[in-house]
Amino acid sequence: MLTLDDKVKDLYKNPVGHDIIEKLLLTMGKSSFLVKNPIVSNMKLETLVKLAGDKISYDFAEKVMELVNAEEDIPVMQRGKISKRWWKEAVFYQIYPRSFLDTNGDGIGDLRGIIEKVDYLKDLGVDAIWLSPVYDSPNDDNGYDIRDYRKIMAEFGTMEDFDELLKKLHEKDMKLIMDLVVNHTSDEHEWFKEALRDENSKYRDYYFFRKGTKTENGKNLPPNNWRSFFAGSAWNYYKNEDIWALHLFSKKQMDLNWDNENVRNDVIDMINWWLDKGVDGFRMDVISLISKKPELPEGDEKIGEMMGITGIENYYYGPHLHEYLREIRARAFDPHRAFSVGETPGLGMEMCKLITGEERKELDMVFCFDHLETPGHGKYEDYEYDLNYFRDFIINWTENYGDNRRMALFYDNHDNPRMISKITHNKELYEPLAKLLALMQFTLKGTPFVYQGEEMGISNYEFTSMDQITDVEGKGTYAELLLKMSAGEAFHTVVSGTREHARVLLPWNSTRLPEHEGLDVPVYPSVTKCYKDLIALRRSDLAFAYGDFYCISKKKDKFVYKRSYEGREYIIDCNLSGEPIKAYNVGMVWELIYTTGSDGDMLAPYEARIYKLT
Ligand code: TEU
Numbered sequence: 001m002l003t004l005d006d007k008v009k010d011l012y013k014n015p016v017g018h019d020i021i022e023k024l025l026l027t028m029g030k031s032s033f034l035v036k037n038p039i040v041s042n043m044k045l046e047t048l049v050k051l052a053g054d055k056i057s058y059d060f061a062e063k064v065m066e067l068v069n070a071e072e073d074i075p076v077m078q079r080g081k082i083s084k085r086w087w088k089e090a091v092f093y094q095i096y097p098r099s100f101l102d103t104n105g106d107g108i109g110d111l112r113g114i115i116e117k118v119d120y121l122k123d124l125g126v127d128a129i130w131l132s133p134v135y136d137s138p139n140d141d142n143g144y145d146i147r148d149y150r151k152i153m154a155e156f157g158t159m160e161d162f163d164e165l166l167k168k169l170h171e172k173d174m175k176l177i178m179d180l181v182v183n184h185t186s187d188e189h190e191w192f193k194e195a196l197r198d199e200n201s202k203y204r205d206y207y208f209f210r211k212g213t214k215t216e217n218g219k220n221l222p223p224n225n226w227r228s229f230f231a232g233s234a235w236n237y238y239k240n241e242d243i244w245a246l247h248l249f250s251k252k253q254m255d256l257n258w259d260n261e262n263v264r265n266d267v268i269d270m271i272n273w274w275l276d277k278g279v280d281g282f283r284m285d286v287i288s289l290i291s292k293k294p295e296l297p298e299g300d301e302k303i304g305e306m307m308g309i310t311g312i313e314n315y316y317y318g319p320h321l322h323e324y325l326r327e328i329r330a331r332a333f334d335p336h337r338a339f340s341v342g343e344t345p346g347l348g349m350e351m352c353k354l355i356t357g358e359e360r361k362e363l364d365m366v367f368c369f370d371h372l373e374t375p376g377h378g379k380y381e382d383y384e385y386d387l388n389y390f391r392d393f394i395i396n397w398t399e400n401y402g403d404n405r406r407m408a409l410f411y412d413n414h415d416n417p418r419m420i421s422k423i424t425h426n427k428e429l430y431e432p433l434a435k436l437l438a439l440m441q442f443t444l445k446g447t448p449f450v451y452q453g454e455e456m457g458i459s460n461y462e463f464t465s466m467d468q469i470t471d472v473e474g475k476g477t478y479a480e481l482l483l484k485m486s487a488g489e490a491f492h493t494v495v496s497g498t499r500e501h502a503r504v505l506l507p508w509n510s511t512r513l514p515e516h517e518g519l520d521v522p523v524y525p526s527v528t529k530c531y532k533d534l535i536a537l538r539r540s541d542l543a544f545a546y547g548d549f550y551c552i553s554k555k556k557d558k559f560v561y562k563r564s565y566e567g568r569e570y571i572i573d574c575n576l577s578g579e580p581i582k583a584y585n586v587g588m589v590w591e592l593i594y595t596t597g598s599d600g601d602m603l604a605p606y607e608a609r610i611y612k613l614t
């Protein structure tokens with residue numbers, strides 16, 4: 001049991017303590033070296049709290065110690081032997097169906113649009129599709145608010161369309177990973193409607209219904225101070241029933257009570273229903289949030305400030321998380337030999353190790369998001385992302401994650417703006433930059449996840465009005481920002497981080513949502529060809545999927561690394577800047593097998609090259 005009498009270095013050894021310290025440093029824009037400094041690392045935690053003054057309250061410290069002491073396990077590290085799995089060799093492609101391809105002119109992507117593009121994806125070299133939710137939904141959060149898990153959303157098509165898509169993918173030797181959204185259901189789901197209607201219903205305890213409190217003048221107050229990821233309180237008040245219900249996300253996404261075994265049984269039945277249909281696995285939406293501290297305690301305001309959301313310490317790594325993940329795996333995934341990748345917002349490397357190590361029997365992989373913003377910056381901030389930070393992040397994870405785990409390599413998804421627009425505002429450099437990102441993604445040690453449109457070099461859109469922002473998160477954020485800044489500033493802030501950048505119909509056909517009329521960005525056929533060539537190169541040698549990684553140079557704006565496997569060796573030379581820099585001098589025995597630019601002794605801005613040992 002760690003106490004405040006122990007030292008910073010003792011806290012840093014604990015996986016939860018390590019990640020909390022890292023998260024704290026990341027948000028403060030400080031380097032991890034701070035904690036390795038002997039004065040800091042040997043400092044008593046008690047002293048640190050005193051020195052930190054009002055930055056760290058004793059309450060904060062106690063909550064951190066509680067979280068830390070709840071995790072006795074230390075991650076197992078294995079090196080050298082990597083087990084062979086299809087999902088370690090595969091290139092994944094995420095499709096956000098609503099914005100992929102519309103075939104019936106309503107401006108909404110649909111399953112027939114995906115069916116039409118299976119050949120395009122096969123030709124690109126994609127092995128597996130991660131399909132964002134296509135289930136019946138009122139679309140408060142574009143399908144992440146599910147009303148019926150066994151029905152296809154009408155706007156997207158029919159179950160027959162889905163079956164045709166699955167069949168066509170399997171015929172092409174491609175796999176389909178669905179999106180499993182079981183931290184919450186829509187408030188229009190039968191379970192929730194029944195639960196609200198009848199407090200004695202068996203479904204009442206499928207959700208978090210709690211009594212609130214009342215002030216002297218009769219104002220209703222929610223059961224606790226938890227905030228929603230989409231702004232505002234995390235509680236809905238139902239006046240007729242005089243009851244509150246929990247929603248960590250939108251007001252129509254009601255959190256399921258995973259401590260109720262009927263919930264677990266119904267969810268596992270549903271997972272098996274899809275796996276029995278032949279689906280190859282799931283991406284699991286905010287799966288690390290499913291276990292809440294039963295008493296739903298108040299959130300610590302300081303932790304809320306650090307993690308960007310009040311209350312999160314009470315559920316982001318909850319008391320039964322490992323137990324529930326093992327149960328889902330044992331009762332659904334393993335019997336079908338199905339793949340699982342969990343979305344784990346807020347977890348750092350050490351906690352991810354405890355969720356994905358093969359010996360843990362929980363998840364195959366996770367998406368960690370700590371590389372998506374550089375230290376000291378937040379999502380809704382207009383700044384230039386520094387690829388030197390990405391390099392150091394990748395080196396750290398590649399060298400310390402262990403060979404009994406597998407990194408997911410991604411830049412974009414449906415929840416974030418486009419990475420190329422975060423890195424540079426110089427549109428002239430989008431084309432070489434997109435190729436650099438692709439070349440690193442396909443030659444680093446991990447499984448690549450390409451987000452739809454990345455292979456075209458798609459960048460952010462020039463939104464001019466909030467009328468163009470359809471996303472519930474963007475709207476919620478805007479409303480909250482208006483309380484503290486002008487409409488113009490609030491709009492600029494939303495545009496800097498809105499998910500809408502990733503949710504405009506891809507430019508291969510004309511229809512658009514009315515809100516997105518006229519929005520256009522350049523596409524680069526040379527980028528698509530680059531993706532195709534690099535995916536083919538990655539497939540040509542298992543060295544990229546399984547080979548050792550060695551960093552040769554990480555000087556400013558450089559990233560030179562080696563991959564080696566069964567005697568075959570590759571050197572990758574990257575210019576991480578928008579200026580020309582000296583190319584790495586590989587020497588005679590190395591043959592240049594790929595370049596995004598030239599072969600001279602200077603690398604052009606964002607140019608990258610691959611050499612093979614002859
Ligand atoms: O995302 C959860 C999540 O972490 C993101 O909402 C993230 O917090 C936010 O977008 C960053 O600003 C998953 C899905 O990917 C997202 O699309 C859903 O809106 C959310 O869960 C609720 O299901």
Ligand code: CA
Pocket residue numbers: 101102103104105106107108109110155
């Ligand atoms: Ca359509």
